[in-house]
Amino acid sequence: MLTASVLLGLLAIALAWPVPLALARAAWPARAPATALVLWQAIALAGGLSMIGALLTFGLVPFGERIVPASAALVRNVAVTGVTPAVPVWHVIALCAGLLLGAHLVFNLVLTVVRIDRQRRRHRELVELLSSPIPDLPHSRLIDLQLPVAYCLPGSAHSVTVFSAGLLELLDADQLAAVIEHERAHLSQRHYLVLLAFDAWHTSLPWFPIANTSQREVGMLIEMVADDHARATVDDASLSSAIDLVAAASADQRMPPAESLGSTHGARSTDTAARVDRIRHGNRLGTAGRATVLAGSFALVAVPTVLLFAG
Amino acid sequence: MPTLGDLERSVMDILWTSDSPLTAYELQETLAAGGGGGEASKPLAATTVLTVLSRLEKKKFVTRERTARPHRFVAAATREDRMAELMHEVLGTANDRTAVLERFVGQASASEAATLRKLLGA
Numbered sequence: 230m231l232t233a234s235v236l237l238g239l240l241a242i243a244l245a246w247p248v249p250l251a252l253a254r255a256a257w258p259a260r261a262p263a264t265a266l267v268l269w270q271a272i273a274l275a276g277g278l279s280m281i282g283a284l285l286t287f288g289l290v291p292f293g294e295r296i297v298p299a300s301a302a303l304v305r306n307v308a309v310t311g312v313t314p315a316v317p318v319w320h321v322i323a324l325c326a327g328l329l330l331g332a333h334l335v336f337n338l339v340l341t342v343v344r345i346d347r348q349r350r351r352h353r354e355l356v357e358l359l360s361s362p363i364p365d366l367p368h369s370r371l372i373d374l375q376l377p378v379a380y381c382l383p384g385s386a387h388s389v390t391v392f393s394a395g396l397l398e399l400l401d402a403d404q405l406a407a408v409i410e411h412e413r414a415h416l417s418q419r420h421y422l423v424l425l426a427f428d429a430w431h432t433s434l435p436w437f438p439i440a441n442t443s444q445r446e447v448g449m450l451i452e453m454v455a456d457d458h459a460r461a462t463v464d465d466a467s468l469s470s471a472i473d474l475v476a477a478a479s480a481d482q483r484m485p486p487a488e489s490l491g492s493t494h495g496a497r498s499t500d501t502a503a504r505v506d507r508i509r510h511g512n513r514l515g516t517a518g519r520a521t522v523l524a525g526s527f528a529l530v531a532v533p534t535v536l537l538f539a540g
Numbered sequence: 541m542p543t544l545g546d547l548e549r550s551v552m553d554i555l556w557t558s559d560s561p562l563t564a565y566e567l568q569e570t571l572a573a574g575g576g577g578g579e580a581s582k583p584l585a586a587t588t589v590l591t592v593l594s595r596l597e598k599k600k601f602v603t604r605e606r607t608a609r610p611h612r613f614v615a616a617a618t619r620e621d622r623m624a625e626l627m628h629e630v631l632g633t634a635n636d637r638t639a640v641l642e643r644f645v646g647q648a649s650a651s652e653a654a655t656l657r658k659l660l661g662a
Contacts (some may be wrong), residue, residue, distance in 0.1 A: 348629070352641070354599050355626045357545050358552050359619075374623070378630055379644040391630075408644050415642045424642070451642070475645045501645055 230286050230294055233536045240533055244276035249439045253446050261509045261514035262453035264522045266423065269447050271526035273430055279533040281331045286537065288324025291316045296538060334433050341429035355383055356391055363392070366409070371397070376533035377478045380410045383421045390416070399478055404471035407463040412460030420451045449500060456504060469508040476501040546593045547571075547584070552601060556619040561605050564589050655662035 249272055252258065258265030286296060291300030360370035369390045375398040378469075382389045390412045400408065415421070427447045431440040459468050542550070554570050555562065562570075564586065572583040593613055596602040601622075605612040617625075630641060 352626070352629050354601075355622060355629075358549055358601065359626055361549075372626075374627070376627070376631075380630060382641065382643045411644060412642075420642060455642075472645060479645060521611060 230290050230296070230299065234283050234286040234290065237286060237533055237536050240536075241276060241279040241283050242366070244272055244279060244529075245439055248272060249443050253442050257514055257518070258446070258450060259453060259503060260511055261519050261522065262450040262457065264514070264519045266447065266454065268522055268526045268529075269443060269450070270423065270426070271529040273427065273443065275529040275533050277430075278332060278530070278537070280538040281327050281334075282533055284323045284327030284330065288320045288322075288327055291320055322479060330429045334429075337433035338426075338429040340434055341425060345425055345428070347473045349382065349384070354383060356382065356389065360391060366390075371410075377475045379408045379412055379475075381415050383416060383419075388416045395478070396475065399474055400471055401467075403463060403467040404474070406470040407459050407471045408475075410459035410462050411455045411468070414455040415451070418454070418458070420455070423447060423451065449503070452500075452504060454506065456508060460508070465508050468506045471509075472501055472505050544592065544595070548587070548596055548601075551592050551596065552590070552619075553616065555602065555613065555615040561614040563610045563612050564593060565610065567593070567613070 249269075252265070252268065258268075284370070289296060289299040290304065292302040355370065356370055360372040363369045363371050368387055369392060372391055372393050374393040375395040376393055377399045378391070378393045379396055380391055382391060390407075390409070396408070397405065424444075424447065427440075427444045431444045434440045456468060456472075550571060551567060554567060568584060568586060568589045571589070593602060593604075597604055597613075601616055603614050603616045605614060630643070632643075633642070
């Protein structure tokens with residue numbers, strides 16, 4: 230079990246730092262955003278599993294060769310017979326740390342769900358007072374705002390998509406259809422659940438620079454997936470020009486002229502530029518490439534699971 | 541038949557444009573006369589207006605003045621303040637960091653958020 234513990238520890242380190250960093254730098258995710266999204270989720274899941282697993286297996290080394298019988302032995306020793314064998318302090322610390330980390334992650338997930346649910350409900354109340362329904366478009370609201378925005382608000386009963394008056398003025402019918410399809414994809418594919426999971430991951434481990442990077446990358450990939458969904462029904466030119474127009478108009482309205490050339494503007498433009506660029510010039514990753522990534526994602530989750538229970 | 545949501549919006553619109561606190565009866569009259577953006581329609585039951593008002597009070601959009609009978613109702617914040625509150629959430633510049641909304645074009649970055657907060661004076 231000591232070998233398994235060491236291997237899990239190495240995997241945890243790899244998944245906490247170099248692997249996500251390399252993935253964030255890689256160019257291929259833009260060519261297969263849905264596949265890359267699967268890989269990011271596999272990295273987060275396998276990372277958490279191997280972090281907790283490394284600590285638990287190390288802690289249980291004095292109690293047996295396999296995690297299940299070793300845990301049973303621990304419980305029997307402490308709870309049933311009341312006899313605690315002499316266990317080196319390092320193993321006790323690791324065991325406690327593993328349990329605490331697991332509890333911490335679960336607790337933060339619950340906390341994030343509650344927090345986001347409360348904020349969404351509050352936002353929905355505001356939207357209902359400040360906007361009016363759009364007659365021809367079910368589950369959509371028009372808000373009297375010059376800033377061109379469109380966003381979706383997932384809800385338990387029914388979800389709502391909000392459009393601003395500024396957006397309707399800015400875009401023509403085809404571009405608007407592209408935005409509607411894009412937002413519809415977010416809702417039908419439940420992207421908010423993926424975002425929520427990575428938000429919770431970030432909240433749990435704020436000192437992990439990688440949690441920040443992954444949240445940002447996942448947010449970007451989700452936009453690309455929604456773009457691809459929209460491209461199935463609207464033409465590429467309408468979608469890419471819609472992104473361009475909305476990005477330019479909101480940058481103009483939100484930044485005072487003196488600062489509009491600043492670095493933050495530049496950083497934001499890279500996001501939208503990447504989206505537009507892949508629509509105009511991007512080629513999709515081949516089937517073989519996508520299959521390799523999916524197999525890799527599966528292996529990433531399978532390896533720590535096997536190490537944990539059979540190692 | 542207007543929904544509860546429509547009625548809440550009409551009541552808020554009346555309260556937002558009113559100079560002084562209003563009683564439920566005054567609101568009922570204004571609603572029947574087509575105030576608050578709604579069309580003139582057959583008068584609503586007084587209980588319906590009171591239901592709408594207590595819902596809005598629970599959501600903290602309306603404050604009830606209990607000093608005299610009948611109670612008077614007033615908007616807890618101006619329409620502009622509510623709009624600014626909504627804007628902050630839409631742009632992801634609210635003080636509590638959350639990615640509640642999936643916007644068509646991105647979330648504001650931290651420094652952009654600071655700039656915007658300064659602009660809006662919040």
